[in-house]
Amino acid sequence: MKWAVLVVAAVVMSGCSPDSNSDLKRLALPKGSSDRTDDIWELWLGAWIAVLVIFLVVFGLIMYSAARYRRRHDDEIPPQIRYNLPIEALYTFAPVIIVAVFFFHTVTSQNRVLERVDNPDHTIEVVGSKWQWAFNYMDEQAAGNENVFDYGTPQDPAELYLPVDESVRFVLKSPDVVHSFWVPEFYFKMDVVPGKINSFDLSPTREGTFTGRCAELCGLYHSRMIFKVHVVSRDKYDQRMAELKADGQVGAPAGSKEANEIAGVEGEDKTGRVDKVQSGAGDYKDGAGD
Structure with a gap:
């Protein structure tokens, strides 16, 4: 029986x-x-x-x-x-x-x-910080060879656009604490660790809009550290990149200024001036995770 x-x-x-x-x-x-x-x-x-x-x-x-x-x-x-x-x-x-x-x-x-793609079609730098995501499209360049970026806040989550059936290398970095980049529909997640560059490759295979999350308890607004993933055709992807360029969302390889700051936290420098606390995520060198 x-x-x-x-x-x-x-x-x-x-x-x-x-x-x-x-x-x-x-x-x-x-x-x-x-x-x-x-x-x-x-x-x-x-x-x-x-x-x-x-x-x-x-x-x-x-x-x-x-x-x-x-x-x-x-x-x-x-x-x-x-x-x-x-x-x-x-x-x-x-x-x-x-x-x-x-x-x-x-x-x-x-x-x-974790197998690597020899020559991925796209490279996207993912910056996870308290408590927001920023996405730097490293191979989408505007005038002056500056990269295109997009970012979000706990109130207005970031949106990541990916072309369907094209390989993408995600490069992960954090300026503050450990986060985790997770898109459930991709059956994949990886930690975003301060001072260490992690990376992985994959190709989205189905168009649609998915919800990505931070899968590591990272602090006060961890539950609101979400983002939207839009897997679209190549034409719609190019259209989105053009919109970001038109909106002036271009910058250094580390992406937007907000991506290198701890959102909502202020600090005092040696001169007594109060500014946003800078984290220097863009200064990290590629490590064993890449």
Whole structure:
């Protein structure tokens, strides 16, 4: 019976897909929207299958023990055993094997997800600061070879535009505390660490508007540190870049001034003048994360 249930469950799960419109068939994941979703999906599906197998084995042993060693009608107490070496060995080594298998597949999926693109179509510098996001389009240059940027605030979240089916390298930096750049539909997130440059590559594969978040508890307005991701056609992407240039949102590679400040915090310099606290995010050098 146990194996029959397992076979039926495996057949049912074989119909699951990250592209399905059904939440049940996606196993509670959002609909996949990047070229890195397949590896994460396979890991997620494998974890569900492993959990199901472990549940059936443990539940089966519990039911077997309750039925096999229950008290009989003659009210005789079953033999009491202090320990059982084979069972104790099983309970010791089985979890180690399970964790090792999970670890192997996690590292394998991670390595595939972090594979680099030789020549990405776009490079976007992401600056996460308390409590806002700034996006610097490093290959979109205006007059004077200045890069195009966009940024937001907790009251007015930033908007990131990406062309569909074109590779993007995200370069992550922070001027203050640890943040985490996360777009659930991309099945990917990475920490944004002060003093360290992290980066990753992916290609959006589905047009739409998604909500990105900071996935690291970063302070008072962490819950409002969100941004919108617009995956659009190349024509609409070029139109958006032209709008940013027309609005004068061009600047140094570090992007807007606001991207290098702690939003809403003021400090006093040695002359007694009160100014915004500068963080110098643009001075960080590319580290091992790139």
